[in-house]
Amino acid sequence: MWNLTKQAKEKFSRCNTLPIHESDEDWEFSLRQAKEEGEDLISRLKEELEEVKGVLLQTLPDRFLPYVKNGTLNHPTLPKSVREDYLQWMREADKEFEHILDAAHEQTANAVTFLSKEVQDVFEESLHDSTIERIEQEGDTLHLYINTDGGFSSKALIQFTFENVMAEEFEVPLEVGHWIIYYELQKTNDGFAFRVLFEGPDSEWTIFMRNLEARYYYRPxxxxxxxxxxxxxxxxxxxxxxxxxxxxxxxxxxxxxxxxxxxxxxxxxxxxxxxxxxxxxxxxxxxxxxxxxxxxxxxxxxxxxxDVYEDPYAHLDEPLPMDEIEGAALCDNLEMQVRAWNTMYANPLELAEIINRVLTKMTITEENEMIASVYANHFYNEGILTKDVIEKYRSLID
Structure with missing residues (x-):
C-alpha cells in the first residue's frame, strides 16, 4: 500500500489554496504598505478569493463557507476567532501531508537497504525539484537520467537503471522535462516499486521491477x-x-x-x-x-x-586565527566575512567574548537581517550572549 498518492498531494494543495495573514500586526503592515504604494489591497484580495472560490466551496468545512460566500475569508475584517480556526485547519492539513511524506521517506529508507551502495548514496539526498533529462528503453530495462540542477542533491546527474521491469502505471507517459516533486521506493515480494509524483504535468508514475541500480556524477x-x-x-x-x-x-x-x-x-x-x-x-x-x-x-x-565531488568553497570553512576574527567579521571582504562567521559558529564557547563584541558593533540592515537572525539564535541557544546583546537582537530571537 502506498503512502504517497496524487490524491493526497492534491488534497494538500487544495487546503493551501488561500493563505491569509496570521496576525493583526501582519494585516496592519500590509495595509500600511499598500497605502504607501497606492495599491488597492482590498480589491486585489477580492479578486484572489474570487479566482479560487470554486475550489474553496468544494474543499472547506461548512463552518468557513459563509466567509467564502461573503468575500471576507481573506479580508482584514474576518473575526479573529474564525481566522485562528481557519489557520489551525490549514496547519492540520499540513501536518497530515507531512506524516504522509515521513511515512514515504521511512519506506524508502527501508527499501534502499536491500539495494547497492550507489542507490543508497543517491537516496541519502533529495530528488525533489529534479527533472527527467533522458529516457532509454532496452527490452525490459529502463534507463532514466535525472538532472538535479536547482534541486537539493550534490549529485548533478543520476542514472537510474530499472532492471527486469514488470509493469508501469501512469496517467501521462513519462517524458523528458517531467519535474519530480515527491517519490517513494518500496520493497515488494518480487523486487521493488518506485512511485514519483510530478509537477508539470501534474501526474503520478509507478514502476515495478526486479532490481534498481544507479550511477551518479558531479559538476566540476x-x-x-x-x-x-x-x-x-x-x-x-x-x-x-x-x-x-x-x-x-x-x-x-x-x-x-x-x-x-x-x-x-x-x-x-x-x-x-x-x-x-x-x-x-x-x-x-x-x-x-x-x-x-x-x-x-x-x-x-x-x-x-x-565522478569526484569538489567543493569549490571548502576554503571558506578554514578557521581564522583568533586575532583576525573580529576585523574579518566586520570588514567589506565577503569571503573573509564568511570565514569569520563560520569560525565563530563552530566555536561559540571558545569565542564568546569576540562574538558578543562583533554582534554589539554589527549594524542590522534589511539585507543582513535574515542571516543575523540565524547567528543570533544559534549563539543564544548556546547560552553565550550578554544581556545587552540579547536585548539588541530580541526581535530576531525565536
Whole structure:
C-alpha cells in the first residue's frame, strides 16, 4: 500500500489554496504598505478569493463557507476567532501531508537497504525539484537520467537503471522535462516499486521491477564557481577543459549520449566517440550516429561531469586565527566575512567574548537581517550572549 498518492498531494494543495495573514500586526503592515504604494489591497484580495472560490466551496468545512460566500475569508475584517480556526485547519492539513511524506521517506529508507551502495548514496539526498533529462528503453530495462540542477542533491546527474521491469502505471507517459516533486521506493515480494509524483504535468508514475541500480556524477567545482559568478557564458569550452583537474575522470552527457573522455587536453578526445566544437555547433558522433547541438541554445560546458565531488568553497570553512576574527567579521571582504562567521559558529564557547563584541558593533540592515537572525539564535541557544546583546537582537530571537 502506498503512502504517497496524487490524491493526497492534491488534497494538500487544495487546503493551501488561500493563505491569509496570521496576525493583526501582519494585516496592519500590509495595509500600511499598500497605502504607501497606492495599491488597492482590498480589491486585489477580492479578486484572489474570487479566482479560487470554486475550489474553496468544494474543499472547506461548512463552518468557513459563509466567509467564502461573503468575500471576507481573506479580508482584514474576518473575526479573529474564525481566522485562528481557519489557520489551525490549514496547519492540520499540513501536518497530515507531512506524516504522509515521513511515512514515504521511512519506506524508502527501508527499501534502499536491500539495494547497492550507489542507490543508497543517491537516496541519502533529495530528488525533489529534479527533472527527467533522458529516457532509454532496452527490452525490459529502463534507463532514466535525472538532472538535479536547482534541486537539493550534490549529485548533478543520476542514472537510474530499472532492471527486469514488470509493469508501469501512469496517467501521462513519462517524458523528458517531467519535474519530480515527491517519490517513494518500496520493497515488494518480487523486487521493488518506485512511485514519483510530478509537477508539470501534474501526474503520478509507478514502476515495478526486479532490481534498481544507479550511477551518479558531479559538476566540476570550476563549473559551480563560474555559475555563481555568472561567467559560464563568457568562458570558452577549450579554456574550461584546460582548467579542470587532469587527474580526475570526466564524462560528456548530452540529451542523447554518454561518452567518457579519453583526454581533456588538446586535442580533446572521447573513448567511444568523437567531439567537435565548431563556431556554431557542438557535434557528437558515436558509432554511425551523429548529434548536433546549436551553441546559441546550449553551452557545451553544461555537458561535462565527473565522478569526484569538489567543493569549490571548502576554503571558506578554514578557521581564522583568533586575532583576525573580529576585523574579518566586520570588514567589506565577503569571503573573509564568511570565514569569520563560520569560525565563530563552530566555536561559540571558545569565542564568546569576540562574538558578543562583533554582534554589539554589527549594524542590522534589511539585507543582513535574515542571516543575523540565524547567528543570533544559534549563539543564544548556546547560552553565550550578554544581556545587552540579547536585548539588541530580541526581535530576531525565536
Amino acid at each position: 567545482g570550476l563549473y559551480t564557481l563560474l555559475h555563481h559568478e555568472e561567467k559560464l557564458e563568457e568562458t570558452l569550452f577549450v579554456d574550461y577543459m584546460a582548467q579542470l583537474n587532469q587527474d580526475d575522470r570526466y564524462w560528456l552527457h548530452t540529451p542523447h549520449v554518454t561518452c567518457a573522455f579519453q583526454s581533456i587536453t588538446e586535442p580533446i578526445t572521447l573513448e567511444n566517440g568523437k567531439l567537435e566544437v565548431t563556431q556554431n555547433d557542438v557535434i557528437v558522433t558515436v558509432g554511425n550516429k551523429s548529434y548536433t547541438y546549436d551553441l546559441e541554445e546550449v553551452n557545451p560546458i553544461q555537458f561535462i561531469y565527473t
